Amino acid sequence: MLETPANLLATLPPNTLQIAGTWVAALLTLATLSYVFGGNPAFRLAEHLLVGIAAGYAAALAWNQMLWPRLQLLVAEPATYWYYGVFFVLGLLLLCRGSKSVSVLGNLPLGVLFGTGAALALGGGLTGTFIPQIRASVLSVNPADYGEGSLGWAYVIDPIIVVAGTIAALTAFHFGARTDGRLRALWRGLVRAVGGVGRGLITICFGALFASAALSFFAILNSRLVFLLRDWLKLLYTGRP
Amino acid sequence: MKKILPMAAAILCGLFVLTDFFVPHPSIGAVAAVLVEGATILAAFALFLGVVNLLSVHGRRVAREARGRGLGVVLIASLLATLAIGVALPGSAALNWVFDYVYYPLQATMAALLAFFVVSAAYRAFRVRTAQAAIMLVSSLLVIATQLPFGQAISPYLPIARDWILTVPVTAGMRGIVLGTALGTMATALRILLTVDRPYV
Amino acid sequence: MIVCAACNHRNPSDALVCEACGGSLEHFVYRACPSCGALNPAENVFCHRCFDDLVPGSAETIVEASDIPVESFVPSEPSVTDREEAVREAAAPTVGERPTSDLTLEADAEVATTAEVVSEETEPGPLAEPQQLVGEPIERLEAAPSEPEAPMQPSELIPEAEEDVLEGLEGLVPIAAAATQAHAFALPVPPSVSETEQHDAELFHSIASERGPLRDAARVVIPRRARLLSRRGRALLYLLVLLAALTPVFTGDRTSLLLRPRDSVTSLARDIQSLPTGSAVLISFDYGPAYAGEVDPLALAVGRHLAASQVRVVAMSTDPGGVGLAEHLYRTIAGEMPDYRYGESYAILGYLPGPEAGLRTLCTSLGKAFKVDYVQRRTLSELPVMKDLTSVQDFDQVIVFADDSRSVRSWIEQVQSQCNFSLHALVTAAIEPMLLPYQQSGQLSTLIAAAHSAGEYEKASGMEEPSLHWTDAYGAFCLVLLVTAIATNVAYLRTRARQRSHGQ
Numbered sequence: 004m005l006e007t008p009a010n011l012l013a014t015l016p017p018n019t020l021q022i023a024g025t026w027v028a029a030l031l032t033l034a035t036l037s038y039v040f041g042g043n044p045a046f047r048l049a050e051h052l053l054v055g056i057a058a059g060y061a062a063a064l065a066w067n068q069m070l071w072p073r074l075q076l077l078v079a080e081p082a083t084y085w086y087y088g089v090f091f092v093l094g095l096l097l098l099c100r101g102s103k104s105v106s107v108l109g110n111l112p113l114g115v116l117f118g119t120g121a122a123l124a125l126g127g128g129l130t131g132t133f134i135p136q137i138r139a140s141v142l143s144v145n146p147a148d149y150g151e152g153s154l155g156w157a158y159v160i161d162p163i164i165v166v167a168g169t170i171a172a173l174t175a176f177h178f179g180a181r182t183d184g185r186l187r188a189l190w191r192g193l194v195r196a197v198g199g200v201g202r203g204l205i206t207i208c209f210g211a212l213f214a215s216a217a218l219s220f221f222a223i224l225n226s227r228l229v230f231l232l233r234d235w236l237k238l239l240y241t242g243r244p
Numbered sequence: 245m246k247k248i249l250p251m252a253a254a255i256l257c258g259l260f261v262l263t264d265f266f267v268p269h270p271s272i273g274a275v276a277a278v279l280v281e282g283a284t285i286l287a288a289f290a291l292f293l294g295v296v297n298l299l300s301v302h303g304r305r306v307a308r309e310a311r312g313r314g315l316g317v318v319l320i321a322s323l324l325a326t327l328a329i330g331v332a333l334p335g336s337a338a339l340n341w342v343f344d345y346v347y348y349p350l351q352a353t354m355a356a357l358l359a360f361f362v363v364s365a366a367y368r369a370f371r372v373r374t375a376q377a378a379i380m381l382v383s384s385l386l387v388i389a390t391q392l393p394f395g396q397a398i399s400p401y402l403p404i405a406r407d408w409i410l411t412v413p414v415t416a417g418m419r420g421i422v423l424g425t426a427l428g429t430m431a432t433a434l435r436i437l438l439t440v441d442r443p444y445v
Numbered sequence: 446m447i448v449c450a451a452c453n454h455r456n457p458s459d460a461l462v463c464e465a466c467g468g469s470l471e472h473f474v475y476r477a478c479p480s481c482g483a484l485n486p487a488e489n490v491f492c493h494r495c496f497d498d499l500v501p502g503s504a505e506t507i508v509e510a511s512d513i514p515v516e517s518f519v520p521s522e523p524s525v526t527d528r529e530e531a532v533r534e535a536a537a538p539t540v541g542e543r544p545t546s547d548l549t550l551e552a553d554a555e556v557a558t559t560a561e562v563v564s565e566e567t568e569p570g571p572l573a574e575p576q577q578l579v580g581e582p583i584e585r586l587e588a589a590p591s592e593p594e595a596p597m598q599p600s601e602l603i604p605e606a607e608e609d610v611l612e613g614l615e616g617l618v619p620i621a622a623a624a625t626q627a628h629a630f631a632l633p634v635p636p637s638v639s640e641t642e643q644h645d646a647e648l649f650h651s652i653a654s655e656r657g658p659l660r661d662a663a664r665v666v667i668p669r670r671a672r673l674l675s676r677r678g679r680a681l682l683y684l685l686v687l688l689a690a691l692t693p694v695f696t697g698d699r700t701s702l703l704l705r706p707r708d709s710v711t712s713l714a715r716d717i718q719s720l721p722t723g724s725a726v727l728i729s730f731d732y733g734p735a736y737a738g739e740v741d742p743l744a745l746a747v748g749r750h751l752a753a754s755q756v757r758v759v760a761m762s763t764d765p766g767g768v769g770l771a772e773h774l775y776r777t778i779a780g781e782m783p784d785y786r787y788g789e790s791y792a793i794l795g796y797l798p799g800p801e802a803g804l805r806t807l808c809t810s811l812g813k814a815f816k817v818d819y820v821q822r823r824t825l826s827e828l829p830v831m832k833d834l835t836s837v838q839d840f841d842q843v844i845v846f847a848d849d850s851r852s853v854r855s856w857i858e859q860v861q862s863q864c865n866f867s868l869h870a871l872v873t874a875a876i877e878p879m880l881l882p883y884q885q886s887g888q889l890s891t892l893i894a895a896a897h898s899a900g901e902y903e904k905a906s907g908m909e910e911p912s913l914h915w916t917d918a919y920g921a922f923c924l925v926l927l928v929t930a931i932a933t934n935v936a937y938l939r940t941r942a943r944q945r946s947h948g949q
Contacts (some may be wrong), residue, residue, distance in 0.1 A: 020337075024345030031346065035353035039360055039683055051315040052883050053350040055322030060347060062295045063339075064331020064796040069288035072816035089428070090282040094289030101296045107246050112286055113444035115252030116255035119283040121433035123801045123859060125264030128433070131858025131888075132426040136419055139886030147319045161408075165416045165885075165893065195938035204417035206332020206376045210383025211414045211878045213369065214926075215894065217384075218391060219739055219875035221895045221922045224359035225915045226738025227352060232694065265863075273809070280805045281813055287799030335772070335820045343769035350732040352757070355735035359690070360683045367682065368673050370930040371937045388586055388923050390679055391874070393897040393916040397703035410881055419882040 028233040032227055070094075140169050168204050175201030246445050254444065258437040299323065383409075451775035628875075673933070682929065689921035701914040706905035710898055713869060713891045714905035717750055720841055725757040725830075727840040729847075729856070730774075733766030736873045741774065742899030743871055744846050748778050750906045757830050758791040759832045759840070761815070763852055767818055768793065787820055791832045796820035800852060804859040807837045837864055844869045850879040857888050871895055 031052070034045035070091075077087040093112040100109035142162040146155035149162075176196040232239040255380070257279050263269075264276035302316040329339050339371040372378045390406030674682070706714070720726070728748075732740050751758050760771040779785045787793075794815040797803035804890050806814040811834065812825055825831045834838060844865055847853050853870045861868050867890045870880055874894035884892040900914035 010350055020341060023249070024335045024341055028345040028349040032349045035350060036357065047250065047312075047315055048318060048357045050354075051433040052322050052346070053354065055319040056326045056342065056347045057351070057766075058295050058298055059323040059326030060330060060339075060343065060769070062326050063334070064765050064768060065288040065291045066331055067334040067671055067822075068761070068795040068815070068817075068819065069285060069798055070746065073285065074256070076816065086278050087285070088283065088623060090285040093282070094286055097286060097289045098293055098296065101300065109248040110246060110445050111253055112289075114253035114479055115257050115279075116283055116286050117436055117444045119279050120252030120260050120267075121254070121436040122258040122261035123280070123283075123805060125430050125433035126262050127805075127855070127858030127862070128271070128426045128430045131266055131862035132422060132854065133430065135862070135886050135888055136423055136882055139882070140419060161412050164412050165419075168413060168416025169423070171471075172417045173423055175420065191259040198377055201417075201420060203376070203379055204413060205421065206379045207383040207409075207413050207422065208417035208878060210380040211387045211409065212875070213362075213380070214298055214384040214387035214391070214876040215878055217359070217366070217922075217926065218894075218896045218919070219688075219736065219873045220355065220359040220362050221690065222874070223296055223352060223736065223738035224356040224686070226741070227349075227356045228690050229915070231347070244341065271584045277806065277809045277813065283802035284797065284799040284814075287802065291798060296906075300748065314936060334822065340769070340772060340776075344773060347766070347769065348737065348773075351734040353739050354849045356738065360686050363682050363686050363925060364674065364679055366926055367678075367933045371673070371933045373937070385927065385930060388926055389895075391896070391919075392923060393914070393919055394700040394703035394705075396705045397700070403707065410878065413648065414878050415881040415885050418878055419885075422882050 029231060032231060036227075140166060141167055152169055168201075171197050171201035172204050174198040175200065175205055247442070250444050252440050255437065255439065256444075275316060295323065295327075295340070449762065456734045498898070508784040559937065588671055624894035636778055673936075682925075685928070686922070689925045690918050692921040693915050693917045696917045698914060698917050700920060701896055701900060701916045702794075704900050704904060704914060704916060707893075707898075708903040709893050711905045713747075713871075713893065714750065714902060716842065716867075716869075716891075717747070717754060717756070718906065720754060720756050722755040723757065724841040725834055725839065727837060727843045727846045728760045728771075729843070730760060730762040730767035730771040731764050731852040731856075732770070733764050733844055733874070736875075737766075737770050738873070739873050740848065740895045741770065742845050743893070743895040743902060744770075745774055745777065746899045746902040746906070747844065748774055749781070749870070750902070750908055752778050752782055752785050752790065753908065755790075756841075757834075759794060759830065759834065759842045760791065761794040761797060763797050763803060763855070764849075765796050767846075768796045770821065788823075788828045789830055792828050793819045794825070800855045801859050804855050805863075807860055808863045810836050838866055840866070842867055842869065844871060846871050848873045848876065853880055853883070853889075857883055861888060867892075871898075 016098075031049055034049045037043055038046045058166040073084070073087045074091070076084045077091070081088065093115060095115075096108045097112040098109075099105040099107075142165060143149075144159055144163050144166060149155045149158035174194055229239070259406055260272060268355045279441065299320060300322050302319050306313050306316040306320065326339075326342055329336070329342060333339055362427070366384075369377070370381045372381060386405070386409060389395075390402050390409065395402035395406070434443065436443065474685055498880065538720075657867060717726075728744075730744070748758070758775075760775065762768045762771060775787075775791055779787065779791075785791065794811070795818065803814060811831075815825060817824055821828075837843065837860055843856075843861075845853055845856050845868065847870060850872075853872060855875075856868060856870075868888070869888050869891040870881065870883075871891070871893045872895065874896040877892060877894040880889060880892055883889045896914060897914060897919055900909075900916070903909045
């Protein structure tokens with residue numbers, strides 16, 4: 004159906020589409036950047052266009068990569084790929100979630116999705132994060148392991164900070180609880196003190212994250228300016244794209 | 245029945261997939277592989293559910309002639325056009341054109357805007373009102389200064405300082421956060437598997 | 446004492462609003478037990494004190510939250526009906542990734558309140574109505590609890606949240622949500638319960654049997670914030686940022702000559718250089734166009750190096766946008782090198798939905814994950830480049846370009862921890878700190894922040910381009926941040942001095 008317009012486009016002089024595309028991209032870039040001056044119709048248009056295209060693009064990929072090839076296999080060899088049929092039926096039931104009257108039918112596929120997802124999160128979290136990270140936190144704090152004399156003491160500081168810092172940061176996640184008694188009050192005080200150190204450490208992390216995020220956004224801004232100056236206005240040479 | 249069936253499905257699927265992590269048995273592995281592949285198929289359907297929902301929400305807006313009707317039309321038209329090109333001509337020059345000259349610049353510029361806002365946010369965040377704010381200010385400035393691409397030319401100690409900040413205090417703090425988050429995620433996953441939480445019903 | 450579920454501040458037991466954050470301490474509709482009269486959170490099925498049945502419809506008394514004078518809060522947990530309603534209206538995960546969410550005005554620290562935003566907004570955003578609830582289960586498990594929702598009644602009485610160090614950074618610091626996530630599991634504390642001995646039972650019972658709200662902490666008290674910067678001041682800051690970004694145009698980017706590759710960059714270049722001809726590398730483009738401006742230059746530099754080293758490359762993505770980016774990059778490289786052909790030297794397998802589940806399938810077989818490739822739509826066995834490559838373990842190196850730490854974590858948790866291979870993460874600067882623990886534990890062989898690493902990589906690989914690296918701009922940006930820090934503190938000190946003199 005769309006082959007004909009595609010062929011038509013192919014007959015255009017070379018670079019026509021590229022030049023037109025660059026202009027479209029530049030105008031959309033400017034429309035989006037206009038948000039710096041506050042919300043405006045051009046920005047809202049760009050915003051809606053983006054959402055539509057992003058959704059359409061993702062759905063097209065999901066169809067082409069996931070659903071259509073498996074549907075073909077199911078039709079070609081139903082005895083081998085029968086389980087695709089089961090998941091396609093579940094998928095259709097999932098779509099029922101879109102309608103109020105039949106939304107209950109979507110519970111079953113959601114159950115499969117949540118059950119599998121939860122197991123992956125639990126198994127993966129345990130084997131890929133929790134155990135390896137705990138293991139990596141077990142560092143020697145014996146100066147002798149890092150060198151002789153004062154050298155060992157100098158080098159042992161870093162592992163001590165890492166181990167103590169990890170514990171302190173974890174303690175910062177403690178959940179408040181009302182407790183009575185001196186011993187409990189003492190414990191609560193200790194947890195609060197260590198948690199305070201942890202919160203300080205987490206604040207350092209936030210600082211680092213903030214700086215890094217700023218750097219990221221700035222790099223992206225640079226790339227848009229390079230596009231406008233080099234690719235659109237041809238004012239700049241910055242080597243190969 | 246409408247609750248029991250999804251619950252049973254969640255428990256069964258979860259059990260097989262979880263067992264596969266710890267018991268390397270070919271039969272369990274085969275079942276788990278089918279379930280995991282099935283989950284990716286369902287994820288693709290969930291994406292379509294989202295598209296259907298998006299269309300219905302904006303379709304209603306257009307039909308009701310509510311404010312922003314024109315924008316709704318733009319959204320629906322761009323969605324359907326991209327979907328049609330993507331499905332009919334996958335990997336084609338037309339789809340690449342839409343990606344390169346519309347999707348890419350729009351989304352990239354949306355993110356580029358944050359460069360302005362992040363500085364505006366810094367104006368608030370860098371105000372030293374508390375000890376915590378002071379720590380954050382110092383840490384931010386240290387990290388950004390030591391991240392300079394030509395840092396080594398200014399001082400050979402800058403990259404060393406950067407490495408130390410990132411590999412010692414930040415790693416320690418981040419590990420605490422990572423472990424805390426992992427514990428939270430695992431606890432929630434466990435609650436779903438034990439059907440204490442049933443977000444699917 | 447009542448512990449605020451949002452900020453953990455301890456308040457007197459009769460407090461209704463948290464002294465620290467102004468958050469309501471009355472999150473739930475409390476249900477009075479018909480047997481013993483104890484107050485229970487609405488989610489409880491059994492009484493926490495006497496374990497009697499609390500089934501609705503029996504002789505229970507319901508104390509409505511509306512009876513309690515709460516100043517401002519957003520209801521925390523959607524009821525079952527709310528949830529169903531939300532799921533029905535849900536947007537798909539990828540669609541729901543609101544591309545402009547980062548841009549909503551809450552990201553801008555200077556915007557007064559979300560309440561104002563809501564009231565000022567003349568037209569709803571494209572994703573204003575759908576809620577992101579359905580989709581990846583893990584996405585929901587890790588759903589950021591701090592997404593602000595529209596407040597019911599913004600109140601002037603809520604104290605200004607001066608103490609919050611992250612104020613204004615909610616949308617900008619990526620880990621902020623994760624860091625506060627654990628608090629989502631903080632227990633709901635009934636305000637009037639004074640018997641200490643009940644607490645342990647309540648703690649246990651809440652964890653064990655409460656139908657816990659996944660989005661408990663979604664309630665957010667949005668304090669009214671004063672604008673710190675005038676419109677003119679903000680315009681000046683924006684202008685400074687723009688000037689910083691344009692610095693290389695005026696200076697000729699001289700500092701790029703001073704660029705020295707970091708150890709991690711040199712090590713990656715050496716790893717790739719040492720790959721024999723015909724080796725295979727799997728590259729996952731797990732980033733979207735939003736961060737392409739940062740990651741693309743590095744991906745291009747690495748791609749060119751791999752192509753020059755005659756290494757087979759197989760590309761894939763767990764982000765829909767990543768497929769288009771991979772296609773674009775490899776079209777560029779193939780355009781530069783006539784011998785570099787699709788199907789023989791490289792292939793793009795395409796998009797793998799459901800990050801965790803999708804990646805998990807890679808462990809068993811690539812053919813299970815991808816039935817056909819993206820460009821030519823041929824089965825993998827038909828592509829010469831895929832010879833002897835059936836699972837992820839068959840690759841000599843795996844490189845992940847990512848803009849989301851969750852994606853790298855999924856690679857580690859679902860694939861690497863099961864299959865054990867060398868994993869290189871080349872990520873945005875924004876998420877690099879979050880992955881440091883994985884580098885220190887040895888799970889990541891390489892961790893590089895992309896921002897300005899392309900130039901470094903080109904130098905390290907000996908494939909340097911006569912191009913601007915925009916390094917001057919980073920220096921100027923650093924200065925802008927420094928100026929911002931000084932300016933804000935000078936203004937703050939002045940204000941304080943003025944307040945003091947007024948006080949005297």
